[in-house]
Amino acid sequence: EPEVTQTPSHQVTQMGQEVILRCVPISNHLYFYWYRQILGQKVEFLVSFYNNEISEKSEIFDDQFSVERPDGSNFTLKIRSTKLEDSAMYFCASSVDRAGPHNEQFFGPGTRLTVL
Amino acid sequence: AQSVAQPEDQVNVAEGNPLTVKCTYSVSGNPYLFWYVQYPNRGLQFLLKYITGDNLVKGSYGFEAEFNKSQTSFHLKKPSALVSDSALYFCAVRGLNSGNTPLVFGKGTRLSVIA
Numbered sequence A: 001e002p003e004v005t006q007t008p009s010h011q012v013t014q015m016g017q018e019v020i021l022r023c024v025p026i027s028n029h030l031y032f033y034w035y036r037q038i039l040g041q042k043v044e045f046l047v048s049f050y051n052n053e054i055s056e057k058s059e060i061f062d063d064q065f066s067v068e069r070p071d072g073s074n075f076t077l078k079i080r081s082t083k084l085e086d087s088a089m090y091f092c093a094s095s096v097d098r099a100g101p102h103n104e105q106f107f108g109p110g111t112r113l114t115v116l
Numbered sequence B: 001a002q003s004v005a006q007p008e009d010q011v012n013v014a015e016g017n018p019l020t021v022k023c024t025y026s027v028s029g030n031p032y033l034f035w036y037v038q039y040p041n042r043g044l045q046f047l048l049k050y051i052t053g054d055n056l057v058k059g060s061y062g063f064e065a066e067f068n069k070s071q072t073s074f075h076l077k078k079p080s081a082l083v084s085d086s087a088l089y090f091c092a093v094r095g096l097n098s099g100n101t102p103l104v105f106g107k108g109t110r111l112s113v114i115a
Helices: none
Strands: A005-007 A010-013 A019-024 A031-037 A043-050 A053-057 A065-068 A075-079 A088-095 A111-115 B003-005 B010-014 B019-021 B024-026 B031-038 B044-050 B056-058 B064-068 B073-078 B087-095 B109-114
Touching: A005 A088, A010 A019, A019 A031, A019 A088, A019 A111, A043 A065, A043 A075, A075 A088, B003 B087, B010 B019, B019 B109, B024 B073, B031 B064, B031 B073, B044 B056, B044 B064, B073 B087
Parallel strands: A010 A111, B010 B109
Antiparallel strands: A005 A019, A019 A075, A031 A043, A031 A088, A043 A053, A065 A075, A088 A111, B003 B024, B019 B073, B031 B044, B031 B087, B056 B064, B064 B073, B087 B109
8 A cells, every 4th residue: 555655754953953854745646745743732734735836834834944846756844944842743644636625635654853 | 713622632441342532623614524543653544534424434443433513523433442443543624615725633632442
């Protein structure tokens, strides 16, 4: 069964450093998402991406964040200057190309980001 | 604005007993409702969804959920719990006209099934 994969599984970084989190969505999916989950809190939406541009973004997704699909398979989330409060589990998700709110999203295993 | 509430942080149940994980929602118009499960060191796995039609939805691993519009609830159930069902369960919602906009999740409920 096809899966969404994410690397690395755990990233430790110093405050102020840049990090790039990587995701490989399911191959025939065209909608991509990033969510995050701060320890003990709910899963929160960050950004959605379709046709090489951002479809929607939350208030969390400020100028420090960016997303890219550099090569047609990877989908990356970049945090330019990490803050302590960016420490969280980051989930990538993808869904099929048909528009419709009934389409479930398929999630990767997550990257745990720890900012020191 | 859409929201989901999972009132229980933790649910404990003995193996073989029925289990219920509660979820209530708030959304404008008719909702699309989802349940996901997260096992340790794994991503969120889709369990089941309610779109329309029969209020009782059947999903993976013997789970089912009952949509109750009057109570705005979508509780997850299983007739006989297994130790392997122990995991973190998330309820999520989307509004009817949301296209491929994001899911709104509850905070999750940790289910512990005791042998």
